[in-house]
Amino acid sequence: MGKRKTATLQSIADDHNVSIATVSRVLNNKGNVSQSLKSAITRTLIDNGYEIASKVKISNTVVVFVPDYANPFNIDVLSGIEKAAKLSNYRMIITRTKTTTNNIDYYLSLIEDINVIGIISLSPFSDANIVKRLNDIIPTVMCSDYIYHKDLSLVSIDDTKAAYNATEFLIKSGRKKLIHVTSTLNHNYAVMRQEGFLNACEDNKIAVSENDILYFSTINYDLVYSQLNYYLQVNDNVDAIFASSDIFAAAATKAALNNNYRIPEDIAIIGFDNIDLSNIISPSLTTVNQPRFDIGYQSLELLREKINKSNRIEKQIFLDTTLIVRESS
Structure with missing residues (x-):
């Protein structure tokens, strides 16, 4: 029967x-x-x-959208996704995406030849409606970089709060002239980290001009070092740098040392992510620790719930961050 x-x-x-x-x-x-x-x-x-x-x-295949393969942050997140996928007997395929687009057909074209049961996206979306339309077709979870919406699932951190706390740490240590080194604002995390930086400066009556925020379209160590090296030559009053990634912070460290700054006596530097590099370079970096593996792992677990229909309510999960204080501050 x-x-x-x-x-x-x-x-x-x-x-x-x-x-x-x-x-x-x-x-x-x-x-x-x-x-x-x-x-x-x-x-x-x-x-x-x-x-x-x-x-x-x-199918037992889930696809993971990534913006690039070079960012060390993504490696640990992907490890978490992979671990959870294996435990759920899922197959994981990684697909690189281009700059954010409003065309849902682009995202569907990435998986048109793959029998997919779910999507995890580390890549930023430009519009919540795109994610909602994609989620209506295939269960989708935003991972790390996200657009907040009550009807969309995500796993990330509170970037604004983490950036605020890091910036305030610099200010409370007596720093008066801060600059922010960050990605261009097509990345949602960059928008929120900049917001946290500016809010902390405003609340503590620290003046910030447009020239105090340096934007980079890619996480490129050599490019950031080159531009910061020049910036510190012509702006000798900077006493603190808050960077939205450890790669940026490492480049800032090299630029500061090249301009004969003592770290942290003359200039303090804080990065973001706590990748392995942050504890290898000298001086070691103070940085915001993200639970990268757990972000990936929880993203797959949330996707599994959606695939299995065990949870019909979209969830927004925010994991805690901590400020790891090292030699650079």
Whole structure:
């Protein structure tokens, strides 16, 4: 005796925001339905006791969008995703994305030849509506970089709070002339870390001009070092640097030493992420520690909940950060 049907075709169509005709095409293995949507509906049909016209392979593949492969931060996050994926018997595929786009067809094209059951994105999205449309088709979790929305799932940290605390630490240690070295603002984390920096300066009556924030489009050590080396030559009153990544902070350290600054006596430097580099360079970096592995691990666990329908409420999970104080401050 077959499994008793526990849902109607109409209710399954409603769950996937499609017509009953689309569900019927999947049930009868006919017609043109995108592979990702077909996989999702097939899983629901089988879970509810329906027999597909011909055997359809259920995927166990999740895809991870990454903005680049060079950022050491991403390596630890991916390790966390991979660990959780193995425990859930999921296969993980990593796909690099280009600069944020408002075209959902671009994201769908990245997975058109892959039978995917879920997406984790470390890459920034430019619009919450894009994520919502993608999530309607394939369960999606934003990881680390995110756009906040109550109807979208994410795992990250409170970037604004972490940046505020790091900046205030510099100010409370007596620093008066601070600069912020960060990524361009197409990265949502950069927007929030800049907000935390500016809020801390304002609350402590520290003046900040446009020239005190240096933007870089890529996390490139040599480029940041070159520009900061020149900046410190023509701005000799800087006594603190808050950088939105440890790579930026390491480049700032080299530039400061090259300009005969004593660290931390003349200038204090704080980075962000606590990658291995921060404890290797000399002087070692004070930095904001992100639980990178846990961010990745929890992202996959949250995605698994969404895939298994064990949680129909979108979740926003924020993990704690800590300021690791070392020699640079």
